[in-house]
Amino acid sequence: MNKRKVLGVLGITVLTSLVLAGCSSKSKADGKDVTMWVQYSKTDPEGKAMAKNITAFNKENKKGYHATVQYIPRNSSGGGYEDKVNAALNAGNLPDVLTLDGPNTAAYAKNKIIQPLDKYITNKSDILPSIISQGTYKGKLYSIGYSESGVGIYYNKRMFKDAGIQESSIPTLKNPWDWNQFMAICAKLKAKYNAPAIDMQIQDHSEMSLYAFAPFVWSAGGNITNKNGTKSIGYFNSKESQTAFQFIQDMVKKDYTTTTPVNKAFQTGKYPMMLSGSWTITELNTSYKHLDYGMLPYPVSPMTHKLVSPTGSWQYAMTTSTTKKKAAGALVNFLSSTKQEYRTSMTMSTLPARKSVSKLMEDKVDPSLRFLMEQNILSGHARPVLVNYPQVTRTFADTVTKTTYYKQNPNIAKLLKKQATTIQSYLK
Amino acid sequence: MSRLGKRQNQAWFFLAPAIIVLGLFLFIPSIISFCYSFTDFNMLAPKLAAFVGIANYLKLFKDPIFMKSLKNIVQFVAFVLPIQVGTALGLALIVNKKRPFNMFYKVAFFAPVVVSLAVTSILWMYILNPSQGILNSLLAKVGISAQPFLNSSKQAMFAIIFLSAWQACGNQMIIFLAGLQNIPKSLYEAADLDGAGKWATFRNITLPLLKPTTVLILTTTFIDAFKMMTQAMIMTQGGPLNSTMTPLYYIYRTGFTDRQLGYASAMSVVYGFGIILFTIVQRKVTRADEGSGQ
Incomplete structure (x- = not known):
């Protein structure tokens, strides 16, 4: 290649780069191109639903906005996606919109990573209160959940019948069972099958612990912290909270549940009940088709008879660093609208985050999913929105574990006082 | 350029890759930390981020979980070191003798080393499952x-100790085997002629001549043991009740x-210096021992 040719190629390259740079700076200046990061793969059902939603947004919005999604799968230990977000925080190159898990709202909002969404979200009255509460920090809506989750008690219909438990004594959402009634049924089942009556996943020391067991505390009228999230002493160790942990301890002490459950004991007909989330429905319907199961509500405190059930989900939020607020806001609003959420929930078999989506799904979903949808509307309770949530949830899980060691910790009041002090040390 | 200068430049040239890699991934992060x-x-x-002086250092000495993790790791090292090194030596002695299927034994003993620690941890979770695990089934039979x-x-920490020793001893077995095969056969023949028994031969020939290998294995095992994290992270998440929490995790x-990150960095600094100090003491002890043995 002679000198002239080389110069020619170089010249064309430089010119092309300049033209492209000009184009990209123009579109940036217009503020119409938005980027978004999500925590799943493009090939997941969730990813496929998102791809359709994004195509719809790019086609249907009348302002000429264009969204691009980057799929960054989150691994089972929570890394991957979060690592990328953490790195981007330090490098200052966050996208315009990102997804975040419910409990991260407070920390992200306090550290000004995400900004309020209130003015961009339409039809807020349609959104489930648990979703609003999960995304609200200091009175402002910072993030919006695009689906919901829930936990119920799965029961084996045949095992219940064989143990002589009458249909009439089976609780319903309108007439739930209190802890005493629940334990009476557990006693019958345990006597009949000589095995724990329920796998409560009590051995799970992860996020499942607060997620699944805090509703007992709330049902009793207790709490983890005060409303402002500044105090735990006097709340986590209140008499009401103590009754909830006493109930958990009694369940273990009387062998109605166990810290060492047989793997897939409910699925294989070894235990008659299992406390688990909405995600188990798909597993039961695909891998354990022979199992004739139903769904029962959360047991309630005998003092209050208040039904409280867990909720929680991943959410959309707009970053503080975005220079395209209108486009980012429009994208979040679009993705959390009835039509798009309906698509996501139906594809994923997840619970809906809007009442209107619930209505649309009602007749099209499995009865168990429908049960959890109703339970969510009636009694869904979001987890506390706290800046140091990771430490608080771990202390909660630690408390549940200690509660199950009933010989070492027979005095629940004493245990909760100590744990409340630990939680309070994180509430700054 | 003088001859010495040239040689120095060559030395720097050969050292450069190591210095760059270590600098980027070890020295600079350590300084930043x-x-x-x-x-x-x-x-x-x-x-x-704001300067807080030595607040993080003061905090960690009052942190019950950090203190518990230190206690746990000392317990882990104290048990895993003799079990792992002892087993490795035993296995090396077994495979050092010519016998049928020797290659099979070598491969079998070494196999756990090449499997990822995460995989072996999950495997052992099944084995140790209280309700369905094979170990409890075997115990029930006796x-x-x-x-x-x-x-x-x-029991959790002891289960992790056992698994860790089992997983890693194959590696040390290979190093011991190399050490054993370097011992001149003439020494064993001479001992045999002198009428020395198996134990006397082992105590007076094998062990002393394996000393450099043993010191190397002890030092590397010691440092590796202090870095234990994967097993605790996967099998118990540091529980129950922080009984398997390790400083690194x-x-x-x-x-x-x-x-x-600020507080975690302070813990890293203290723990890092702790390991360095321990290693220096260990080296001094083993060197003094070597001196007295000569």
């Missing part, structure tokens, strides 16, 4: 009641889950 340890660096608010293993704050959790 040391600097962070005097700040309240939170990963979510990197721009708001009349021992089912044990909780990983669900017990008293606690540092990781504080830094990356709780996002408190």
Whole structure:
């Protein structure tokens, strides 16, 4: 290649780069191109639903906005996606919109990573209160959940019948069972099958612990912290909270549940009940088709008879660093609208985050999913929105574990006082 | 350029890759970590990091989980070191003798080393499952009641010690084997002629001549044992009741889950210096021992 040719190629390259740079700076200046990061793969059902939603947004919005999604799968230990977000925080190159898990709202909002969404979200009255509460920090809506989750008690219909438990004594959402009634049924089942009556996943020391067991505390009228999230002493160790942990301890002490459950004991007909989330429905319907199961509500405190059930989900939020607020806001609003959420929930078999989506799904979903949808509307309770949530949830899980060691910790009041002090040390 | 200068340049040229890699991935991060340890660096608010003096260092000595993790790791090292090194030596002695299927034994003993620690941890979780695990089934056959293993704050650490020793001893077995094969056969023949028994031969020939290999194995095992994290992270998440929490896992959790990089850095600095100090003491002890043996 002679000198002239080389110069020619170089010249064309430089010119092309300049033209492209000009184009990209123009579109940036217009503020119409938005980027978004999500925590799943493009090939997941969730990813496929998102791809359709994004195509719809790019086609249907009348302002000429264009969204691009980057799929960054989150691994089972929570890394991957979060690592990328953490790195981007330090490098200052966050996208315009990102997804975040419910409990991260407070920390992200306090550290000004995400900004309020209130003015961009339409039809807020349609959104489930648990979703609003999960995304609200200091009175402002910072993030919006695009689906919901829930936990119920799965029961084996045949095992219940064989143990002589009458249909009439089976609780319903309108007439739930209190802890005493629940334990009476557990006693019958345990006597009949000589095995724990329920796998409560009590051995799970992860996020499942607060997620699944805090509703007992709330049902009793207790709490983890005060409303402002500044105090735990006097709340986590209140008499009401103590009754909830006493109930958990009694369940273990009387062998109605166990810290060492047989793997897939409910699925294989070894235990008659299992406390688990909405995600188990798909597993039961695909891998354990022979199992004739139903769904029962959360047991309630005998003092209050208040039904409280867990909720929680991943959410959309707009970053503080975005220079395209209108486009980012429009994208979040679009993705959390009835039509798009309906698509996501139906594809994923997840619970809906809007009442209107619930209505649309009602007749099209499995009865168990429908049960959890109703339970969510009636009694869904979001987890506390706290800046140091990771430490608080771990202390909660630690408390549940200690509660199950009933010989070492027979005095629940004493245990909760100590744990409340630990939680309070994180509430700054 | 003088001849010496030329040789120095050559030396720097050969050292450069190591210096660059170590600098980028070890020295610079260590210096940054040391600097962070005097700040309240939170990963979510990197721009708001402020100098807090020695507050993080004061905090960690009052942190019950960090102190518990130190106690746990000392217990782990104290048990895993003799078990792992002893087993490795035993296995090396077995495969050192010519016998049928020797290659099979070598491969079998070495196999766990090439399997990822995460995989072996999950495998052992199945083996140790209190309700369905094979170990409890075997114990039941000899009349021992089912044990909780990983669900017990008293047994979990011992289960991890056993698994760790089993997983890593194959590697040390190979090093011991190399050491054993370097011992001149003439010494064994001479001992045999002198009428020395097996134990006397082992004590007076094998062990002394294996000393350099043993020192190397002890030092590397010692440092590796102090870095234990994967097993605790996968099998117990540091529980039950922090009974398997190790300093490295606690540092990781504080830094990356709780996002408190400042505090995690302070723990890293203290723990890093602790290991260095231990290693120096260990080397001095083994060297003094070598001196007295000569």
